[in-house]
Amino acid sequence: MSTSSQNIKPKKETESLLAGIIFVLMIGIIAHIIGKVYPVIGGAVTGIIIGFLIRNFIGVPKIYEKGLDYTIKKLLKVAIVLMGFSLSFSTVINVSGSAVVVVLVSVILGLVLTYFVGRMFGLSGNLPLLIGIGTSICGATAIATTSPILKAKEEEFVYAVNTIFAFNIIAVILYPMIGQLFDLSDHVFGIWAGAAIHDTSSVVAAGYMYSDEAGGTAVIVKLLRTLMLIPLALLLAIFVSYRFKKTNQVDTGERVKISKIFPYFILVFVGVVLLNTFIPFPTMVSDSTNFVAKFLIIMVMTSVGLKANFKDIARIGARPFIVGLISSVIIGVVSITLILILQ
Numbered sequence: 001m002s003t004s005s006q007n008i009k010p011k012k013e014t015e016s017l018l019a020g021i022i023f024v025l026m027i028g029i030i031a032h033i034i035g036k037v038y039p040v041i042g043g044a045v046t047g048i049i050i051g052f053l054i055r056n057f058i059g060v061p062k063i064y065e066k067g068l069d070y071t072i073k074k075l076l077k078v079a080i081v082l083m084g085f086s087l088s089f090s091t092v093i094n095v096s097g098s099a100v101v102v103v104l105v106s107v108i109l110g111l112v113l114t115y116f117v118g119r120m121f122g123l124s125g126n127l128p129l130l131i132g133i134g135t136s137i138c139g140a141t142a143i144a145t146t147s148p149i150l151k152a153k154e155e156e157f158v159y160a161v162n163t164i165f166a167f168n169i170i171a172v173i174l175y176p177m178i179g180q181l182f183d184l185s186d187h188v189f190g191i192w193a194g195a196a197i198h199d200t201s202s203v204v205a206a207g208y209m210y211s212d213e214a215g216g217t218a219v220i221v222k223l224l225r226t227l228m229l230i231p232l233a234l235l236l237a238i239f240v241s242y243r244f245k246k247t248n249q250v251d252t253g254e255r256v257k258i259s260k261i262f263p264y265f266i267l268v269f270v271g272v273v274l275l276n277t278f279i280p281f282p283t284m285v286s287d288s289t290n291f292v293a294k295f296l297i298i299m300v301m302t303s304v305g306l307k308a309n310f311k312d313i314a315r316i317g318a319r320p321f322i323v324g325l326i327s328s329v330i331i332g333v334v335s336i337t338l339i340l341i342l343q
Contacts, residue, residue: 013066020067024306027051028299035298043298044205045173051305052169060306071303076201077265079296080219083204084272085281085289087216092273095191095220101342102195103225106335110136111232114327121319126152128323130160135327138226139164139199145229149236159316163324165304166313168202171328172301175206179214186210188339190217195225195335198328201300208294223266230262 027050028043035043054060060068111132118128130152134143140161147157175197179189189210197203200222207218276286 016063016066017070018067020064020069021071022067023064024067024071024299024303027054027302027306028295031298031302032295042176042209043294044209044301047298047302048169048172048305048308051302052308052310053305055306055308056310064306068303068306071299072201072307075296076204076300079204079293079300080200080223081265081268081272082289082293082296083216083219084269085276086212086286087220087273087276089273089277091216092220092270095187095217096224098342099191099195099221099224102191102335102338103221103228105338106195106331107136107225107228109334110327110331113330114323117326117330118323121323123319123323125156126150127156127159127320130156131163131320131324131327133232134160134164135167135198135324135331137229137232138222139168139202141199141226142229142232145233146236149233149240151240158312159320162313162316163320164198165308166316166321167324167328168197168199169304169308171197172202172205172209176209179210186213187217188343190214191221191339192332192336194218194221195339196328196332197222200226201297201304204297205301208297212290223263223269226263226266 028047031047031050032043034046035041038046111129114132114135115128118131123131126147129150130143130147133146134140136142143157143160143164146152147160152160175193176189178184179192184192190207190213193203193207193210193214194217197206197218203218203222204215208215275281281289
């Protein structure tokens, strides 16, 4: 293979990546403007709606897919780090301290109850466990991390991810409305959003739709919840190994490496928060980073909408969808009940 032909592929991949990001950026700008005109809806929800309509009624060219994935996976982390410029370490400690019990109980109950509800509805294999993991911890990321450990079938993985995907979109719209209806304080809503909504992108979007304080609180709680993925992955690996030894089968599942599953961007986030605590950033800096972070979230949610194929979601079928609904309600009710009790 010649050098010129070897260089063509990376060049095309870069062009595809940039094309997708620019496409999302343009829609994000429109969503941001509409969100300013209609603040009740907000830029993030507008981005989801525009993206969803484009995906399902016009179609998204394949060349944009890499850019969409990059926005969801990478730019979301950049947005979270930028939010750290507006937070202090005392805030992080206070929020974490009051939320740790809520997170622990919600995750454990969510996992156990979703598994049994899934079995009651006749879901077999790893599907009820994967839906429980997705709803309880951090959505598609948790499912993607644990699927190889459980040796889940591709069909189980796809069904679980699409189930979570559907309820992420619903949560971004519904949670702020419920919060306003019950007049929840910014602090309470932030903990609730961080403890109950599945994917990090949806948590951040819903939190900042409610208020800046709610958004900051939601980010901290969600990152605390994301860290629960590490002990869960280790426990699942031990369980799978034990199960295979008991049945005298060869365990060909993926080995758990902390270095692979640890969300390192959290360390950068904590570093920025610590820096702001001891050497406070000027207001102009924190305001600018906050604005960029919020706009990146609009781009992320626009990408989520652009990847939301209604046919794929409908293909899940009624039973996984109902289990996902019940699981989402369980975690939402358990977490808000605990928050209000512990207030």
